Amino acid sequence: MIISGSMAIVTGARSGIGQSFTEYLLQKGATVYGLSRNLDRMHTHKESLGTMAEHYHPVQMDISDHDAIESWVNEEFKVADIHPDILINNAGVGYFDQVEELRFDGIKVSCFFPGSIATRFFDHIDWIEVHDGMMHPDEVANTLIHVLETSDNFLINEITMRPLQPKSNS
Helix, strand or coil: CCCCCCEEEEECCCCHHHHHHHHHHHHCCCEEEEEECCHHHHHHHHHCCHHHHHHEEEEECCCCCHHHHHHHHHHHCCCCCCCCCEEECCCCCCCCCCCHHHHHHCCCCCEEEECCECCHHHCCCCCCCCCCCCECHHHHHHHHHHHHCCCCCCCCCEEEECCCCCCCCC
């Protein structure tokens, strides 16, 4: 896939991996709609993007509100030939179902299973502290770009990522 000129939606775009995904996609020339519950933080992020900011569209959205998502999608993409090319479901919600039948429709679905990443995700977990042995959000975003840029007939359906040298339990 050629990312330049594509349209992407990134959920959980306000920080951590979602913020890195957004920046990497913008650097590659994509237009990005960043979804998050915290609009102020996304606007602050947009201000820091320089010339890439014109291609970043922060959207305040609680992705657990299915009606709100459907309404936004129907309104934002109501023109028949305008649609997102990339969807990064990064927010902390999971929906489990069979996605294999989609490849026969030309839709790629890749699931990332990351290990510990140095993000604010661990801020409210007392027994885990962010440390230097964790992966960095940019490393995961770089892997995403690699997956997206594979040829149209190449599917990477699952990726498991772990830090090489995690913090010891002692």
